[in-house]
Amino acid sequence: MAAEGKTMDALSQFELTPIVAGFSNSNLYMLIAGVAISALMLIGMQPRARVPGRLQSLAEVSYEFIYGLVRDQIGHEGKKFFPFVFTLFMFILFGNMLGMLPYAFTFTSHIAVTFTLALVVFVLVTAVALAIHGLHFFSYFFPEGAPKALAPLIIPIEIISYLSRVVSLSVRLFANMVAGHVMLKVFATFVVMMGSAGVLGLLGALAPLAINVALVGFEFLVAFLQAYVFAVLTCIYLHDAVHLH
Amino acid sequence: MSEERLLEDPSRPDRDASFEERLRAARAKAGLDRTEAAGKGTPSPWGLGVRAGLEVASALAVGVGFGLALDWWLSTRPLFMVVGLFLGGAAGVMNVYRLMLGRRGPGPDRTRGS
Numbered sequence: 024m025a026a027e028g029k030t031m032d033a034l035s036q037f038e039l040t041p042i043v044a045g046f047s048n049s050n051l052y053m054l055i056a057g058v059a060i061s062a063l064m065l066i067g068m069q070p071r072a073r074v075p076g077r078l079q080s081l082a083e084v085s086y087e088f089i090y091g092l093v094r095d096q097i098g099h100e101g102k103k104f105f106p107f108v109f110t111l112f113m114f115i116l117f118g119n120m121l122g123m124l125p126y127a128f129t130f131t132s133h134i135a136v137t138f139t140l141a142l143v144v145f146v147l148v149t150a151v152a153l154a155i156h157g158l159h160f161f162s163y164f165f166p167e168g169a170p171k172a173l174a175p176l177i178i179p180i181e182i183i184s185y186l187s188r189v190v191s192l193s194v195r196l197f198a199n200m201v202a203g204h205v206m207l208k209v210f211a212t213f214v215v216m217m218g219s220a221g222v223l224g225l226l227g228a229l230a231p232l233a234i235n236v237a238l239v240g241f242e243f244l245v246a247f248l249q250a251y252v253f254a255v256l257t258c259i260y261l262h263d264a265v266h267l268h
Numbered sequence: 269m270s271e272e273r274l275l276e277d278p279s280r281p282d283r284d285a286s287f288e289e290r291l292r293a294a295r296a297k298a299g300l301d302r303t304e305a306a307g308k309g310t311p312s313p314w315g316l317g318v319r320a321g322l323e324v325a326s327a328l329a330v331g332v333g334f335g336l337a338l339d340w341w342l343s344t345r346p347l348f349m350v351v352g353l354f355l356g357g358a359a360g361v362m363n364v365y366r367l368m369l370g371r372r373g374p375g376p377d378r379t380r381g382s
Contacts, residue, residue: 176358183331183352183359184366190326191363195319 031216033208037132037201049130056117056130085113089254096258100265107147108261111140112254119200119246123239131249132200134193141193144257152264163267192256199249203242210235316367323367324360331356 039047067082075083089109093101115131122129130136152160164181165174213231217224335352339345 179355180359180362183327183334183356184362186334187323187327187330187356187359187363190329191322194326195322198322 031209031212033205033212036204036208037129039133048128049133049136052118052121052128052130053114056114056121059121060113060117085109092254093258096255097262097265101258101261104151104258104261108254108257111144111257112250115140115196115253116247116250119250120243122200122204123242123246129200129204131196132204134197137197138189138193140196140253141189144192144260145189148257148260148264151261152267155265156267160267188256188260192253196249196253199245203238203245207235207238207242210238320364320367323363324357327360327363328353328356331359 039049041047042051063078063085064082067078070076070079072079086109089112090105093105093108097104118129118131118136121127122132149160152163164178164185166177166181169177210231214228214235217228217231220227331352331354332349333352334356335349338348338352342348
């Protein structure tokens with residue numbers, strides 16, 4: 024699996040394999056993430072202890088973390104978006120973290136998944152802005168004070184800039200996850216290749232092994248950070264939608 | 269010793285400071301003050317560079333994509349792709365400009381608590 028013969032196969036880990044027709048391993052891990060999040064929140068909060076246990080602490084910390092984020096970034100009006108941001112954050116976080124388990128599939132490493140998530144955010148942000156500000160929303164694309172003659176130039180640029188959020192939001196998460204997992208796989212393959220080349224190779228294999236150990240730690244950081252970045256950017260976009268200009 | 273301390277009160281200003289700090293923290297938590305939450309957690313130079321690059325690239329992709337779609341629709345093959353390339357590049361620069369300013373638009377927009 025790691026190294027067939029002398030070839031390196033770092034991308035097969037992203038292949039979709041159908042488990043049942045129309046239900047791939049990606050879907051399976053999405054389901055696992057959903058069940059795990061629900062279990063964390065439902066079972067974790069079951070004791071309702073004043074001094075929380077470990078699971079309850081985890082549930083409370085994640086809740087308060089996102090609650091603080093939403094409050095700081097969007098403001099008081101933002102509290103109604105908390106369930107959305109929390110769900111989004113937990114789904115991405117669990118997707119990234121489940122991907123760190125051996126043999127697991129990382130569903131956030133597919134652009135189709137991240138793009139859909141970004142599109143959901145984009146549609147929601149646009150809908151919120153339209154619902155709150157109505158047609159005034161379109162003044163977003165033309166900054167006040169700019170000369171009218173420049174309108175045909177500024178408006179397309181602003182629209183492209185607005186639409187590019189979807190692309191940058193989805194590509195950021197997708198690229199980080201793919202790059203991390205490819206690196207892990209490449210260095211793991213080095214270990215196997217060198218390890219199979221006699222005693223000297225076995226000693227030499229220690230270097231990529233050490234790098235891989237460091238990379239695993241780094242990937243856990245990235246897994247958390249990317250979920251956080253996604254949530255923060257969602258909050259910033261929602262802030263822009265609520266407070267237009 | 270403790271009496272002397274009380275009279276001299278060397279800990280007093282310190283205590284006041286800590287009270288002020290706690291008050292500020294409490295006020296910020298209650299949402300009475302606008303916190304500088306947007307400015308905190310400034311990314312590393314490397315991260316900022318990657319982000320800026322991504323902003324330009326995605327704006328370019330959207331611009332060129334739009335241009336190609338318009339060309340395909342109106343069958344004016346290279347025209348709108350070129351226009352989209354330039355507009356996308358401009359939008360990318362705009363994105364980076366906004367990224368560097370922090371948030372949307374120039375500062376007053378935010379500090380006045382819009």
